Amino acid sequence: MRLPAELGAVYLKNNHCTFKVWAPNAKQVEVLLLTPGERLLPLQMEGDYFCGQGGDIPPGSLYFYRLNGEVDRPDPASRSQPQGVHGPSEVVTLEFPWNDHAWVGPPLTDYVIYELHVGTFTPEGSFDAVIPRLECLQELGVTAVELMPVAQFPGSRNWGYDGVFPFAVQYSYGGPEALRRLVNACHQRGLAVILDVVYNHLGPEGNYLRDFGPYFTQRYQTPWGEAINFDGPGGDEVRRYFISNALYWITDFHIDALRLDALHAVIDQSAQPFLAELAEAVHLQAARLGRRVYLIAESDLNDVRHLQASEIGGYGLDSHWLDDFHHALHTLLTRETGGYYQDFGGWEHLAASYRQGFVYAGQYSTFRRRRHGSSSQVIPPYRFIAFAQNHDQIGNRLNGERLSQLVSFEALKLAAAAVILSPFTPLLFMGEEYGEKAPFLYFISHTNPDLIEAVRRGRAQEFAHFDWESPPPDPQASETFERSRLEIGLLKQPEGRYLWQYYQKLLEIRREMIATVDLGSYYPEVQMLQPAAVLSLKYSRNN
Amino acid sequence: MRLPAELGAVYLKNNHCTFKVWAPNAKQVEVLLLTPGERLLPLQMEGDYFCGQGGDIPPGSLYFYRLNGEVDRPDPASRSQPQGVHGPSEVVTLEFPWNDHAWVGPPLTDYVIYELHVGTFTPEGSFDAVIPRLECLQELGVTAVELMPVAQFPGSRNWGYDGVFPFAVQYSYGGPEALRRLVNACHQRGLAVILDVVYNHLGPEGNYLRDFGPYFTQRYQTPWGEAINFDGPGGDEVRRYFISNALYWITDFHIDALRLDALHAVIDQSAQPFLAELAEAVHLQAARLGRRVYLIAESDLNDVRHLQASEIGGYGLDSHWLDDFHHALHTLLTRETGGYYQDFGGWEHLAASYRQGFVYAGQYSTFRRRRHGSSSQVIPPYRFIAFAQNHDQIGNRLNGERLSQLVSFEALKLAAAAVILSPFTPLLFMGEEYGEKAPFLYFISHTNPDLIEAVRRGRAQEFAHFDWESPPPDPQASETFERSRLEIGLLKQPEGRYLWQYYQKLLEIRREMIATVDLGSYYPEVQMLQPAAVLSLKYSRNN
Known part of the structure; x- marks a missing residue:
């Protein structure tokens, strides 16, 4: 079991970023970078994973995965979805000025x-x-x-x-x-x-x-x-x-x-x-x-x-x-x-x-x-x-x-x-x-009206047990x-x-x-x- | 956990028989005895079980359970189905001239x-x-x-x-x-x-x-x-x-x-x-x-x-x-x-x-x-x-x-x-x-033609893996x-x-x-x- 940051978009430094996604249902996966300009970054198939890396990808860059050249989907391991669940994923940096270095945590x-x-x-x-x-x-x-x-x-x-x-x-x-x-x-x-x-x-x-x-x-x-x-x-x-x-x-x-x-x-x-x-x-x-x-x-x-x-x-x-x-x-x-x-x-x-x-x-x-x-x-x-x-x-x-x-x-x-x-x-x-x-x-x-209605109904049913x-x-x-x-x-x-x-x-x-x-x-x-x-x-x- | 013979029709002796069936889906269960003559034996509800007993039920008697006075079904714990899976259940005796009394079984x-x-x-x-x-x-x-x-x-x-x-x-x-x-x-x-x-x-x-x-x-x-x-x-x-x-x-x-x-x-x-x-x-x-x-x-x-x-x-x-x-x-x-x-x-x-x-x-x-x-x-x-x-x-x-x-x-x-x-x-x-x-x-x-066809199809599918x-x-x-x-x-x-x-x-x-x-x-x-x-x-x- 490798390190936590392996899946998804991993920002390294100098606007360099790696991508890794498990996609056995896909024959081809590309990264569709939306910012700064729109471009496609091809990924290599490694078993059932698709991997790759690219430059000019500063933190804040937005992207989708393009599956089989056809559909664009956010990253299953997306670390940020600034435009919500249907929008593109965002490359984020892990850097943070932690000052809890002595922290061990309570028993x-x-x-x-x-x-x-x-x-x-x-x-x-x-x-x-x-x-x-x-x-x-x-x-x-x-x-x-x-x-x-x-x-x-x-x-x-x-x-x-x-x-x-x-x-x-x-x-x-x-x-x-x-x-x-x-x-x-x-x-x-x-x-x-x-x-x-x-x-x-x-x-x-x-x-x-x-x-x-x-x-x-x-x-x-x-x-x-x-x-x-x-x-x-x-x-x-x-x-x-x-x-x-x-x-x-x-x-x-x-x-x-x-x-x-x-x-x-x-x-x-x-x-x-x-x-x-x-x-x-x-x-x-x-x-x-x-x-x-x-x-x-x-x-x-x-x-x-x-x-x-x-x-x-x-x-x-x-x-x-x-x-x-x-x-x-x-x-x-x-x-x-x-x-x-x-x-x-x-x-x-x-x-x-x-x-x-x-x-x-x-x-x-x-x-x-x-x-x-x-x-x-x-x-x-x-x-x-x-x-x-x-x-x-x-x-x-x-x-x-x-x-x-x-x-x-x-x-x-x-x-x-x-x-x-x-x-x-x-x-x-x-x-x-x-x-x-x-x-x-x-x-x-x-946002889906049918779903909203289904939740309302399900909620009501859940209370059938109670008076x-x-x-x-x-x-x-x-x-x-x-x-x-x-x-x-x-x-x-x-x-x-x-x-x-x-x-x-x-x-x-x-x-x-x-x-x-x-x-x-x-x-x-x-x-x-x-x-x-x-x-x-x-x-x-x-x- | 009681004894093995408790469920279903248990033949005692002198043509006496007890019945016990788990039927939480039913409000009423009767035994419909088909032989020697057709008659109904009511069962008492005991929790989710229905129980009862009756006489004049020699081994070989055939019966169904009648559920809610409506449908007749064979016994889930039937010990014998002489007319097949859709037919009535049969009361059978446990008596048998065993001569394996010293049998312990091999390790x-x-x-x-x-x-x-x-x-x-x-x-x-x-x-x-x-x-x-x-x-x-x-x-x-x-x-x-x-x-x-x-x-x-x-x-x-x-x-x-x-x-x-x-x-x-x-x-x-x-x-x-x-x-x-x-x-x-x-x-x-x-x-x-x-x-x-x-x-x-x-x-x-x-x-x-x-x-x-x-x-x-x-x-x-x-x-x-x-x-x-x-x-x-x-x-x-x-x-x-x-x-x-x-x-x-x-x-x-x-x-x-x-x-x-x-x-x-x-x-x-x-x-x-x-x-x-x-x-x-x-x-x-x-x-x-x-x-x-x-x-x-x-x-x-x-x-x-x-x-x-x-x-x-x-x-x-x-x-x-x-x-x-x-x-x-x-x-x-x-x-x-x-x-x-x-x-x-x-x-x-x-x-x-x-x-x-x-x-x-x-x-x-x-x-x-x-x-x-x-x-x-x-x-x-x-x-x-x-x-x-x-x-x-x-x-x-x-x-x-x-x-x-x-x-x-x-x-x-x-x-x-x-x-x-x-x-x-x-x-x-x-x-x-x-x-x-x-x-x-x-x-x-x-006997069901649709089922027979489904089994044939399923069988063919099972062999998709093999050449x-x-x-x-x-x-x-x-x-x-x-x-x-x-x-x-x-x-x-x-x-x-x-x-x-x-x-x-x-x-x-x-x-x-x-x-x-x-x-x-x-x-x-x-x-x-x-x-x-x-x-x-x-x-x-x-x-």
Whole structure:
């Protein structure tokens, strides 16, 4: 596995640039350079790759690949799409005045994660606008900023899971250079940066990868259509593409951890699983770079294999989102019972999560109509990420209500403590620390009318499980996006300020507990005191 | 996991019978008894199962399930289909005058497998007709008879992989009682019986399981259509159905081993894999019965996890067909290079298989256009099954040629020695021991004209990879079936007799080598002496 920067347009220096693209579906590939003047640069076929280099290509040059002399397509490994997903790709330089040379990254045990959506975190919706807010996060006790996906998506309003250029940084957020500025600033403040990456599907608009090669397979279906081809003909090159992507963020953007979205939709029957290969490549690169780098699984499978070592049949990922904990806590606080919440709702569910991580470790799930999960008791709890809220759990509600809209102020405090004083690694969703009231809705800005209509319909269907009263807000409307922006003013009001300080104090206590009772390295003793509805957690080093 | 006989119609005694069927798609299920007189027996809903019992139901009674008072369907767990796949199911008794009470079954290390197709092995094409041939097999040195699938398929001519009633023994072969007679006779002669079972798909005609419940899933595609639903809603009950099936054969038919067909098409993302659950249930039942029972994987994945213990992420199956060995040997003998043979053809491929089992243990495969397999070096060689011929490798050729039609007589002897004196467990395909010349062609006897045409087309497509000269024989023609029947007369001619004795001698040597150098427990030292084209295997206990 070679270096991250090998695919796509790699700017060297003196306006020299190399190109490399995997295109087994093409007989001929040329680079159509659009700037400064239009010209064609032929590429040489090397196996299923096409490679070449040229001069007079300064950073900022725009180009397409011309396939078989016929169609012009943006680069699958485009690093920048200044004119959006349908436009030409841009040659960008890797040069950046980093000043985080001593940065190693915190150990996973010290992570306190703050998940944010760049587009709605600030009025500007840009990477640069995040920077002035970092001080406040640092004061709060956050140690890691998690960015929802930033791969180029259609339009300017999207959660990020419709990205179609995994290497291109969303241009409307500021593009690759601005992301580097943000990471650099985070590191200056001692904050790690986690990037959410989507290796299970590409978005429905602007996906031109099929014109190049078998990136997808019809053998498996995901909730978002054809699965990515990790185990069929050409699967090695597809793996290389995504592994290169992971290495690109780590190496060329100094990203500290990747959150791997929806791994249940990475379907792979091969004898040597993609995820194990990804983990090996990333950890090797981290060792080369002398930094701590982590891979965080999001998966609906409750499968301990994600976390186990490859020697015992696992994939060797470092950490795992713990949805079961969320559901157990959320149902106790809200008494909601719709959809997947029907599997939770008892004190014993929350107690089970504190005791062992996954609540569903092989039991029958009524919602899933099958047994679900495997035991995670062998995994130390700091390798699970727990939250009372996140983008999905808020945004996948019809009206995108945060917990602040659903439960009392006292219950918000309880939720904060339940997460932060848990043995798990805590994650906060932007704004929860001061009880933000703005919803976080599902929003898109596609251009294809049929697709827009399909998303609207799909969204409505998704809510069939729940007992909602009115149709969902229109995902395509810019108003839906604007309503989701943080109001932040609350932070200056007494209640918001109080809650913020409460979170700050909890995080301080958490740090003390890490120092004194090694919080996170073992599961606590849990007692349920009923009918008073008290759950007592006892941490002692001797567990 | 309850006992094998729980699903379907279980005959108790005194003409009393219980019924149990999983039918989540139905609101009401009745048993429509057709004999002695037509009457309806209502079943009670118990969760997603419907259960009940009745009297006056002697063995031989015919019945359908009536779903929602509307449609009549044969029993998914039917034990007998005397009128074929579309007809009623039959109540059968488990009573049988077994006289194999002391039978324990040979250890896997002693297996010498003889694969046969009941329909073409004898002129009669029945289980009973196999019995007089057992003596000759025993004399040859065979220790285990492997039956190609016997689950009820449409018509009377089929390899068996189009079965649609996994519990029903093909009626035209003699039905369940005749199978018991054959197993009993085998055990009398010290021969184990392996049954080929298909848990990856059902045949295209006579599959009524969809009317009962979600036995299939659209999330995965197999070469034979929708995959079986092992991990979606209802997947637990689907597993129970197939695990009950495995236990049925072992317990009620005294079967010694199951060959699990095409496990690459058992697609299962769950945290607790079906195959591991199957292995656990079968091994537990074997322990209860005090017998040796084995599960043999056939899989195109070259994935060592099939054989590894569940504690290290494996499925815990006992044995694995070693296609790589076949391909390495076949290409050396025939110099064929078409289709999947393009990945083989060198002495180093055969040497690699002798040294480590899987030849493709992670290397790039030109045919598959991706890296393939994992190392099996940790698995002792007796857990692999090696062959120079089998039903697939012969029958998946356009003209179904056996090796006897492709190579010289001397080369047949060489092939025999290469297999029998290998460290692997040897498998012979019926007739190869005397150089049978009749082809083994692909044949069916469907009734649906569209389906017949589709099979003809599919067959032709399958041969696109190879350079064949004429179109394939018509699979539907009874002539194609008749041509595939053993001629056996050859056995009485000098050349056939000679070869038979040669096999017999090799098997005698094999037994000696097991006794003297523990053949099968380790990989030999392999030397290639070129250009003389000699491969030397050195077995020594000290390896």
